[in-house]
Amino acid sequence: MTNNKIHVYFVPGMAANISIFDKIHLPEETFVQHYLDWFIPSKDISLEDYALEMCKHIKHANPVLIGVSFGGILVQEMAKHVSVRKVIIISSVKSKFELPKRMIFAKYTKFHKLLPTGLVNNMELLAKYAFGEAATKRLALYEQYLSVRDKYYLDWCIDKIVNWPQSECSENLVHIHGEKDPVFPIGHIKQCILVKNGTHTMIIHRYKWFNEHLPTIILQ
Secondary structure, eight states: OOTTSEEEEEEOOTTBOGGGGTTOOOOTTTEEEEEOOOOOOOTTOOHHHHHHHHHTTOOSSSOEEEEETHHHHHHHHHTTTSOOSEEEEESSOSSGGGSOHHHHHHHHHOGGGGSOTTOTTOHHHHHHHHHSSOOSSSHHHHHHHBOOOOHHHHHHHHHHHHTOOOOSOOTTEEEEEETTOSSSOGGGOOSOEEETTOOTTHHHHTHHHHHHHHHHHHHO
16 A cells, blocks of 8 residues: 555656666655656757656656756756655756856857767766766766767757756755765755765765665655
């Protein structure tokens, strides 16, 4: 019986698949875990319409939505269309004001449209975009996690990040952020739960921290 349990939906970051959550285990007596994979966006679809499509995969009332990186932006957009118990974002941003200067620069110069996303099978490059770090030491590991390698999808994601218009976040949002995140530097982040020495990939490498703290964060 899961009627009284809390349903938690996880969304991975850009280009990543749901295997990034393989070591995240919430107590089964209280929670039921679900996972939402990326799908390739149709041509010119808005972020709002993409979020609406993703909402169709939510099958339980008042769930918790947890998103990593660009997945954190997506779950915030999803929560504008469905009732949720809580939104938790990890290694992400709550508004356009938390984007780093290089992304703001890209927005106004369209520089992001020049990025060589066509080289999607270059794992070194893809890891740099998605995780903010080179994959030389963890290439095999990142090949497992980064399986969404469609050029249009990557272009679409980057464009939606740099042009995200949100200026204020909802009240029932919790932001968990790493102290050493190279993609969204902590200097731009306001009001978050800080993970000491956490990087942009901490959902993978610091899974013990999340297994220890997520249940309490959800129930608070």
